[in-house]
Amino acid sequence: MTDREEQPPPGADLARRFWHEAVEPLLDRQLPGLRCAAGRLGTGSDVLGLDDATSRDHDWGLRLTVLVPPGREGSVREVLEEGLPERFAGHPVRFPSPAIRTLGTASRC
Secondary structure, three states: OOOOOOOOOOHHHHHHHHHHHHHHHHHHHHOOOOOOEEEOOOOOHHHHOOOOOOHHHOOOOOOOEEEOOOOOHHHHHHHHHHHOOOEEOOEEOOOOOOOOOOOOOOOOO
16 A cells, blocks of 8 residues: 555544444334444454554454344344445445354353
């Protein structure tokens, strides 16, 4: 990438835009009144805002964690699987990752 080429946004900024522009409106439309929280959680340089061209060459992509009340995981997963676009801001919405499952469910501690 040359100095003149536009740098992609940091992963945390991309996740924030993805929430506000794609995920939140979809959930509001399909599951009105759903109580949830969202953020970029987990491992990776993008969590700390330190992602760069080097970190983007491996296990980097559009990620967002949506936390929902117990028992709502299935309906939220279905809405997201059916309603999200294949790409957002030029990045795939679904991609393989050895560290996480796409649209996976975490257990309660």
